[in-house]
Amino acid sequence: MTDQLPALIIIAPLLGAFLTPVIGWRYRHLCRPWALMMLAVPVYASIGSLLRVISSGPFGYNLGGWAPPWGIEYRIDHLSALMLVLIAVIGLLATINAKPDVATEMRGKEPYFYTLLLLQITGLMGIVITGDLFNIFVFLEICSLSGYGLIAHGEDGAPMATFNYIIIGTIGASFYLLGVGYLYMATGSLNIADLATILPDLYHSKMILVGFAFFTTGVAIKMGLFPLHFWMPDAYTTAPNSVSTLIAPLMTKVAAYLLIRIMFTLFQPNFTISIVPVATILGWLAVVAIIVGGIKALAQTDIKRMVTYIMVAEVGYIVMGISVMNRAGLTGAILHIVNDACMIFCLFLVIGAISYKGHGREIYHFQNLNKKMPYTMAAFVIVALSMCGIPPACGFFSKWYLIMGTIAAKQWVFAITLLGSSLVNAVLFFRIIEKAYLAPPGGGTHGHDHEEEVIARDEAPASMLIPIIITAAAILILGPLSGKIIETVIQHAVPAIF
Amino acid sequence: MIRQLDLILLIFIVICAIAAINIKDLMSAVIILGAYGFFMCLLWTEMGAVDVAFTEASVGAGIGTVLFIAAINKTSRRSKD
Amino acid sequence: MKNWFKWISLIAVIMTGALLIYGTHDMPAWGDPNSPANSHVSPRYILEATKLTATPNIVSAVLADYRSYDTLGESAVIFTASISCLFLLRRIRKEKTSEDK
Amino acid sequence: MLEYILAKYNYWIYVVLMMIGLYAMMGKRNLVKKLIGMNIFQTSIILFFVSMGVKKGGATVPILMGDSHGHGEQLIQVADYLNPLPHVLMLTAIVVSIATTGVALATLILIYKRYHTLEEDEILAIRKEASAYKTLGT
Numbered sequence: 001m002t003d004q005l006p007a008l009i010i011i012a013p014l015l016g017a018f019l020t021p022v023i024g025w026r027y028r029h030l031c032r033p034w035a036l037m038m039l040a041v042p043v044y045a046s047i048g049s050l051l052r053v054i055s056s057g058p059f060g061y062n063l064g065g066w067a068p069p070w071g072i073e074y075r076i077d078h079l080s081a082l083m084l085v086l087i088a089v090i091g092l093l094a095t096i097n098a099k100p101d102v103a104t105e106m107r108g109k110e111p112y113f114y115t116l117l118l119l120q121i122t123g124l125m126g127i128v129i130t131g132d133l134f135n136i137f138v139f140l141e142i143c144s145l146s147g148y149g150l151i152a153h154g155e156d157g158a159p160m161a162t163f164n165y166i167i168i169g170t171i172g173a174s175f176y177l178l179g180v181g182y183l184y185m186a187t188g189s190l191n192i193a194d195l196a197t198i199l200p201d202l203y204h205s206k207m208i209l210v211g212f213a214f215f216t217t218g219v220a221i222k223m224g225l226f227p228l229h230f231w232m233p234d235a236y237t238t239a240p241n242s243v244s245t246l247i248a249p250l251m252t253k254v255a256a257y258l259l260i261r262i263m264f265t266l267f268q269p270n271f272t273i274s275i276v277p278v279a280t281i282l283g284w285l286a287v288v289a290i291i292v293g294g295i296k297a298l299a300q301t302d303i304k305r306m307v308t309y310i311m312v313a314e315v316g317y318i319v320m321g322i323s324v325m326n327r328a329g330l331t332g333a334i335l336h337i338v339n340d341a342c343m344i345f346c347l348f349l350v351i352g353a354i355s356y357k358g359h360g361r362e363i364y365h366f367q368n369l370n371k372k373m374p375y376t377m378a379a380f381v382i383v384a385l386s387m388c389g390i391p392p393a394c395g396f397f398s399k400w401y402l403i404m405g406t407i408a409a410k411q412w413v414f415a416i417t418l419l420g421s422s423l424v425n426a427v428l429f430f431r432i433i434e435k436a437y438l439a440p441p442g443g444g445t446h447g448h449d450h451e452e453e454v455i456a457r458d459e460a461p462a463s464m465l466i467p468i469i470i471t472a473a474a475i476l477i478l479g480p481l482s483g484k485i486i487e488t489v490i491q492h493a494v495p496a497i498f
Numbered sequence: 499m500i501r502q503l504d505l506i507l508l509i510f511i512v513i514c515a516i517a518a519i520n521i522k523d524l525m526s527a528v529i530i531l532g533a534y535g536f537f538m539c540l541l542w543t544e545m546g547a548v549d550v551a552f553t554e555a556s557v558g559a560g561i562g563t564v565l566f567i568a569a570i571n572k573t574s575r576r577s578k579d
Numbered sequence: 580m581k582n583w584f585k586w587i588s589l590i591a592v593i594m595t596g597a598l599l600i601y602g603t604h605d606m607p608a609w610g611d612p613n614s615p616a617n618s619h620v621s622p623r624y625i626l627e628a629t630k631l632t633a634t635p636n637i638v639s640a641v642l643a644d645y646r647s648y649d650t651l652g653e654s655a656v657i658f659t660a661s662i663s664c665l666f667l668l669r670r671i672r673k674e675k676t677s678e679d680k
Numbered sequence: 681m682l683e684y685i686l687a688k689y690n691y692w693i694y695v696v697l698m699m700i701g702l703y704a705m706m707g708k709r710n711l712v713k714k715l716i717g718m719n720i721f722q723t724s725i726i727l728f729f730v731s732m733g734v735k736k737g738g739a740t741v742p743i744l745m746g747d748s749h750g751h752g753e754q755l756i757q758v759a760d761y762l763n764p765l766p767h768v769l770m771l772t773a774i775v776v777s778i779a780t781t782g783v784a785l786a787t788l789i790l791i792y793k794r795y796h797t798l799e800e801d802e803i804l805a806i807r808k809e810a811s812a813y814k815t816l817g818t
Contacts, residue, residue: 014651017655017658018658063647064644064645064647066644066645069619069620070623070624070645071645071646072645072646072648072649108669109666109669112662112665112669113666116659116662116663116666119655119658119662122655126652134649134769135648135649135652137773137776138652138653138656138776139652141656141776141779141780142652142655142656142659144780145659145663145779145780146659146662148783148784148787149659149662149664149666149667150663150666152663152667152786152787156794156810157807159787159790159791159794160791160795160807162787163784163787163788163791166783167705167714167718167784170705170718170722170780171702171705171721174721174722174725177773178599178725181725181732182602184732184766185606185607185614185615185616185732186605186615187615187619188614188616188617188618188619188620188621189619189620190620190765205605206601206602206604206605207602207606209602210598210602211602213598504690505689508689508693511697512693512696512697512700515697515700515701515720516700518716518720519700519703519704519708519713519716519717519720524710524713527712527713527716528712528716531716531719531720534723535723538723538726538727541727542727542730545730545731545733545734546734546739546740546741546742547730547733547741547762547766547767547770548741548743549636549638549639549767549771550726550730550767550770550771553771553774553775554723554774557774557775557778558723558774558777561778562719562778565778565781565782565785566712566715566716566785568785569712569785569788569789570712572789572792573712573788573789573798574792574797574798576798577712577713577798577799578709578710578799579708579709579710579713588703588706588707589703589707591702591706592699592702592703592706592707595698595699595702596695596698596699599695599698600692603688603691603692606688606691608687608688609686609687609688609689609690609691609731609736610735610736610737611735611736612735612736612737612739614732616732616733616763616765616766617733617735620765621733621763621764621765624764624765625742625756625761625764626756628764629744629756635743635744635745636743636744637742637743637744637761637764638742638743638764638767638768641764641765641768642771649768649769649772650772652772653771653772653775656776656779657775659779660779660780660782660783661782663782663783663786664782664783667783667786667787667790668786668789668790
């Protein structure tokens with residue numbers, strides 16, 4: 001049974017997606033339980049795979065029984081197992097969270113919505129699990145296409161944002177495909193493990209250099225790295241809340257995973273150190289990304305748009321951790337992938353709950369929200385602490401490793417940028433917390449005081465509140481646990497020569 | 499591989515591509531895009547990729563053109579560049 | 580503003596093209612039967628596919644057997660696209676009918 | 681020199697096509713033109729892959745000749761048949777490209793319903809006006 005777990009991870013949500021419209025044809029209310037059931041399977045299977053990887057090391061799964069360079073292979077190692085658990089759990093929670101939004105915004109279209117949601121999660125997990133370069137492209141397109149469909153269904157302006165996303169996303173995916181073509185032309189293989197053994201002899205070939213450049217550019221577009229981030233704020237701000245909750249935290253992280261895979265598994269680290277100065281370029285782009293993201297976030301009053309600019313900066317963190325090319329930096333980057341996915345997910349959940357309750361997304365709408373939605377705002381405070389890097393929350397630990405990595409690489413500018421960015425985050429979140437907790441009730445802007453007016457509690461429905469509480473608890477628990485995560489998982493994901 | 503045929507087809511393809519993005523009337527541009535697709539099919543048949551060629555002829559040039567025409571019918575065929 | 584943007588994109592395109600042309604320098608000559616692409620993985624398909632899958636068309640054999648998983652993904656892509664179109668365009672019809680009422 | 685050109689011209693044509701497509705995607709203002717550019721761009725990548733699988737010297741389409749039930753297997757020569765793998769990959773890529781075009785056209789229809797134009801600069805002007813109106817209203 002446990003031998004077939006990797007196949008279940010993809011097959012269950014894919015089958016679920018194919019059958020959802022069939023079920024929804026007659027029994028529309030059954031779509032949601034069906035989707036949840038089909039998403040519970042990958043959670044179980046990915047946790048099983050993670051445990052197997054921890055106990056007995058990386059393993060492969062040959063689809064159809066064909067040996068790897070000829071057939072397609074699933075390759076599960078420590079990094080991909082960790083990513084699978086992350087995607088499966090966040091996918092399940094996001095689907096639970098989607099219920100009230102779908103009931104109000106997409107009445108009558110539940111089957112389509114849940115189908116696309118399942119396909120999105122299938123695509124994300126497929127990118128992580130597969131060990132074949134072209135298969136990654138196919139899954140990348142599955143999750144991009146379902147993402148286009150879901151995002152375009154948002155508020156006013158969403159179709160235009162989606163159209164730009166389609167154009168730039170297609171450029172990214174096609175660049176990735178070009179990279180695959182160049183590598184295939186030079187080696188004749190598509191399997192990552194096979195390529196990793198062939199490539200070291202060819203590092204000085206111009207084809208390999210160009211292929212690597214196109215891989216990196218394509219992935220950077222999907223990730224929203226600084227000069228190529230311009231599609232991201234528009235797309236994620238205008239998307240429906242239940243959709244940006246799912247896509248925003250995961251898509252960037254999966255692309256970051258792909259970057260780590262390309263730089264450290266497909267190519268050996270010494271390629272990126274000695275032959276192309278790509279690490280330096282990525283590092284400085286990350287610095288600019290963090291600064292631009294921070295400044296742009298400070299300029300926003302719409303909190304959802306603010307979070308998308310924070311994401312630009314957070315992508316910078318991860319890329320910076322990758323670019324310093326040492327053990328502490330890469331550990332911090334991988335840890336930050338997990339932590340940041342949880343934090344951004346929680347932020348979007350909170351925004352979704354607040355919008356659902358009819359409050360606006362501008363900062364002044366947060367007035368006295370702590371009395372109306374105490375649990376939601378408590379979760380928001382926890383995320384804010386984590387974003388600023390206050391110790392019990394998980395954000396502190398990944399930033400600690402990132403800063404350690406930059407110091408070990410003697411990149412003082414990088415370290416200062418990281419510290420400065422924490423300060424910017426503190427300012428960003430304190431503005432909102434101050435408005436929510438410390439502003440006088442009734443507010444000075446309206447002029448008429450109702451000091452004694454009791455603000456009724458008006459909390460989000462349970463299906464929204466439960467994911468919020470779980471994620472906030474996870475942010476608190478992941479912090480103290482990070483030592484253990486590094487010891488059992490991440491340590492093995494970092495290449496041995498560091 | 500017949501080199502002359504190959505070259506002529508490649509030149510036709512490039513001309514079609516340039517024409518398709520420069521014609522102001524969108525309907526004509528889409529028709530030229532279809533022609534581009536069919537020239538591409540010929541080229542691939544000539545290179546021996548028959549499966550790719552007939553998939554492109556039916557799916558790429560065929561259904562693609564139909565989708566474009568349907569969308570242009572629903573919107574406008576005016577273009578400024 | 581308009582021209583400025585066109586120039587920027589032209590420069591970006593030319594840079595991409597130059598990079599690609601630079602990459603073609605090391606490529607094996609067009610149609611070389613012994614290039615790595617033609618000699619590493621694919622010979623086994625040509626030699627074995629008919630014996631193992633009983634299909635004379637090697638492309639079909641590879642598509643539907645060796646790499647059938649890609650083909651599953653391909654059908655999932657079509658499915659995704661059609662469901663996306665339905666998801667997006669249904670709304671217009673709905674709104675129209677509600678306006679008509 | 682001529683030898684070098686003959687060995688490479690196919691790849692150069694694909695680069696030229698890719699540049700045309702990419703320029704239309706980025707530089708053109710009309711949204712349908714962008715999609716036409718996207719199609720040209722994707723087709724050029726397919727051309728690149730297909731020309732990768734070509735073998736000169738008498739190789740034919742990758743469909744085995746003669747008895748299909750394996751009696752002629754001793755006669756199979758690798759040099760006689762084209763490389764099937766790029767063809768397989770490109771069958772998938774064609775379908776992917778048409779699926780992307782389909783979704784893009786669906787959003788295009790939504791955009792036209794909202795703004796009644798397909799020119800990017802006109803849409804931007806409408807949006808700017810709308811957001812200015814919104815900030816004035818609050």
